[in-house]
Amino acid sequence: MKKVFKHTLIASAISIGLVGTAVAKDLVVVSWGGAYTASQQGAYHEPYMAANPDIKIINDDSANGAVAKLRAMQEANNVTWDLVDMVAADAILSCDEGLVDEIDFDTALAPAPDGTPASVDFGDLLVSPCFIPQIVYSTTFGYRTDLVGDNPPTSIADVFDLEKIPGKRSLEKKAINNLEWALLADGVPADQVYDMLGTDEGVARAFAKLDTIKDQVIWWEKGAQTPQLLADGEVVIGSTYNGRLFSVIEEEKQPIAMMWDWQVFDLDGWVVPKDAPNKAEVMEYLKWATDTQRLADQAKFISYGPARASSAPLVGKHATLGIDMAPHMPTDPNNAKNTLLYNFNFWADNVDDLNERFTAWLNQ
Amino acid sequence: MNTDLAQSNVNESGEMITADGVPLRISLLRAKKRARNRALLLVAPLFLFILVTFFIPIISMLFRSVENQVVGDVLHRTVPLLQQWDEHGSDLPNEEIYAALAEDFKEAFENKSAGSVGRRLNYEQSGFSGLFRSTNRKARKLEPPFKEALIKVDKDWGDIDVWRVLKRESGSYTLSYYLAALDSSYTPTGEVYKNDASNSIYLPLFWRTLWMSLLITVLCLILAYPISYLLSTLPIKTSNLLMILVLLPFWTSLLVRTSAWIALLQKEGVINDLLVAIRFIGDDQRLTMIHNATGTIVAMTHVLLPFMVLPLYSVMKTIPPSYMRAARSLGATPFTAFVRIYMPNTVPGIGAGAILVFIISIGYYITPALVGGQSGTLISNFIAYHLSSSLNWGLAAALGTILLGAVMVLYIVYDKIVGIDNMKMG
Known part of the structure; x- marks a missing residue:
């Protein structure tokens, strides 16, 4: 055993030595892959590598389940990731567990062009001391324009209305968002939704509302499923991330339209793993990649809103399609009439319980 | 070892001694020990491998399920x-x-x-x-x-x-x-x-995992028995060709095979299109055959079929055709000869195939995740969920331990009823 260990050590020492002698330093950046990593590659990685030839950014598309992997790396004392892209809820969890480093926003991040410190520029979106938000995305609905006739859905209540919108709909296979939408569709005012979900009667009411459409729902687990189901005509309306709908509508020109009513905002951003191998280089990179212009640049590639207030006016046209991106942002005033912000505290406490009830409900 | 007893003598205490003066008994023991050590060295890599990759993870899993x-x-x-x-x-x-x-x-x-x-x-x-x-x-x-x-x-x-x-x-x-x-x-x-x-989630899921695995095992047996019989009776040239057909899916990527079933079984898929085309069902009555228990059972039966065919085939191959002829000549009808003579001879193959298919399917994970929908997911999908999504590793470990325990109990029951020695893998 000891010998094997020694040999592994020697082997890794040699490989580290090899990397060390190479000119470029490798930064392993973990993200979601697909269109999302492509947008980061275009807006951040490529310009940064062009300006810093001694840095080589390696994309690792394993952000799915990253908290579990990070936890395993910490337990094995072998953290190989430099920077990880996470949704806010996972970042809060990792921060709680001490898997990622806290960040002093005002010293580590660039101020806005007018000198506003980063902590003010990001404002309320700094939901955890470890988390630097990049984008605001929303979970919202898309529907088939040719299948709904002259009566397109306009409100969340229509999703639950089988008479107005007959046919299958797709919803995510977890409690989050669906319970909120069920209560909103049932007439609960938005500011009471979470109070209500904190009680057994409120949860029962949400499930009772979901019961009314249960046999017409296809449950999705991956963000790409609803666009596919819509394109195939398997569902009439379905929820997914707004960026996915943008690409199926504008890039693939499918007969699909957005229904933004009660979209749920969520955040996605960076965390730096504790004991990341190249911390100094990563912090350098982060300072640049999260500045006002860079966040606005990402919106050229994907229709997610930049997390800095100062970036919004800089959002321009799509890099290849040449269309104006502002109207496609979830944060655009026309789209954001009724919105809900993902309630991190509520879900941190209740996610296990309510997902369990949700699963049991699905199986009934 | 010195086996040349002609050269050996007897010492004063009456013990046989070898040519170099060591009592024969001790010399023999030493030689045996050397041989045993050599054998031990040969199995040591495997033993270490099993220890590191199998026992330590299992023990750590057992520990995690109670650790607090x-x-x-x-x-x-x-x-x-x-x-x-x-x-x-x-x-x-x-x-x-x-x-x-x-x-x-x-x-x-x-x-x-x-x-x-x-x-x-x-x-x-x-x-x-x-x-x-x-x-x-x-x-x-x-x-x-x-x-x-x-x-x-x-x-x-x-x-x-x-x-x-x-x-x-x-x-x-x-x-x-x-x-x-x-x-x-x-x-x-x-x-x-x-x-x-x-x-309540998990108890119903354990039952579902159990009965679906049993059903898949039985379906595999029903499908594999005639195939294996055909393979073992055909001339070697034809049977080799057919064997390739059995093994071809075995060599294809699991994901490809499962995706092929999605294309076949889905609402707008090949089978539904065909049924609608021949007017067997109306366009609005398309069958739901995937993303439910049916999908899991069909796809898993297909994926696991080779595990049943191979042991059955290897056992059937060894049954001399003269047995059946003898039974017929002694007056048995073809059916009686089959049931009384042929079938009992294939029991070791059935046992091996059934236990392989059942134990693989009870922990199966990818196929149910892809085609199982809600009613076709198994307990292992929830273990994976708690490992990677909800991050409740303690609960995942407890579910895994219970599954392990259930498999061991079934194995013991199997041993009592059929007998584990009575099994032939090929």
Whole structure:
């Protein structure tokens, strides 16, 4: 055993030595892959590598389940990731567990062009001391324009209305968002939704509302499923991330339209793993990649809103399609009439319980 | 070893000695020992490999399903004091305990360790995660009297049930993961009760995993038996060709095969299109054959079929055709000859195939995840969910341990009924 260990050590020492002698330093950046990593590659990685030839950014598309992997790396004392892209809820969890480093926003991040410190520029979106938000995305609905006739859905209540919108709909296979939408569709005012979900009667009411459409729902687990189901005509309306709908509508020109009513905002951003191998280089990179212009640049590639207030006016046209991106942002005033912000505290406490009830409900 | 006894002598105590003067008995023992050591060296790599990749992970999994050290480690001042507090009474703990808790929180703030305790206790009762986070934020500002201070930070510290749960889960080991895995819970004071139907997930899933695995095994047997019989009776040239057809799917990627079933079985898929085209069903009556239990059973039967065909074929190949001819010549009908003579001879193959298919399918994971939908997912999908999404590794370990236990019990039952020696893998 000891010998094997020694040999592994020697082997890794040699490989580290090899990397060390190479000119470029490798930064392993973990993200979601697909269109999302492509947008980061275009807006951040490529310009940064062009300006810093001694840095080589390696994309690792394993952000799915990253908290579990990070936890395993910490337990094995072998953290190989430099920077990880996470949704806010996972970042809060990792921060709680001490898997990622806290960040002093005002010293580590660039101020806005007018000198506003980063902590003010990001404002309320700094939901955890470890988390630097990049984008605001929303979970919202898309529907088939040719299948709904002259009566397109306009409100969340229509999703639950089988008479107005007959046919299958797709919803995510977890409690989050669906319970909120069920209560909103049932007439609960938005500011009471979470109070209500904190009680057994409120949860029962949400499930009772979901019961009314249960046999017409296809449950999705991956963000790409609803666009596919819509394109195939398997569902009439379905929820997914707004960026996915943008690409199926504008890039693939499918007969699909957005229904933004009660979209749920969520955040996605960076965390730096504790004991990341190249911390100094990563912090350098982060300072640049999260500045006002860079966040606005990402919106050229994907229709997610930049997390800095100062970036919004800089959002321009799509890099290849040449269309104006502002109207496609979830944060655009026309789209954001009724919105809900993902309630991190509520879900941190209740996610296990309510997902369990949700699963049991699905199986009934 | 010196076996040349002609050269050996007898020493004074009457023992045989070898040419070099060592008693034969000792020399023989030494030689045996050397041979044994050599044999041991040969199996050592495998033994080490199994130890490192199989036993250690299993033991660590068993351990994780009961491990609960984080609470006592982080709240190391509070937990010993709590043992004197009476959780059955109606009084909150005294100031001393609150003070210890405040100290523990101050230390946890420095080590950033409060969050993991909150997460752990949140599995027991919703709300602990938030309680620990909000207390942690204000840990540095806590001043005596700590009881009032803590209750002011979060009123839950004045809730006696919070303290009862904390005391109950303060030990180094816990059974609560197993309770959760068996759809039961503790009351705050530690009585066990069964969850009502709206909160029961795992027991129904264990049953579903069991009966679906059994059904898949039976289906595999029904399909594989005639194929294997055909393969074993055909001339070698034809049977080799057919064998390739059996093995070809075996060599194809699992994902490709499963995706092929999606293309075949889905609503707008090949089979539905065909049925509509021949007017067997109307366009609005398309069958739902995938993303449910049917999808899982069909796809898994296909995926696991070779595991049944191969052992059956190898056993059937060894049954001399003269047995059947002899039975016929002694007056048995073809049916009787088959049932009384042929079938009993194939039992070792059936046993091997059935146990292979059943044990593989009871832990199967990818195919149900892809085509199982809601009614076709198995217990292993939930283990994966708790490992990678909900991150409740204790519960995942408990579910895995129960599954392991169930497989072992079934294996023993199988051994008692069929006999494990009576099995032939090929």
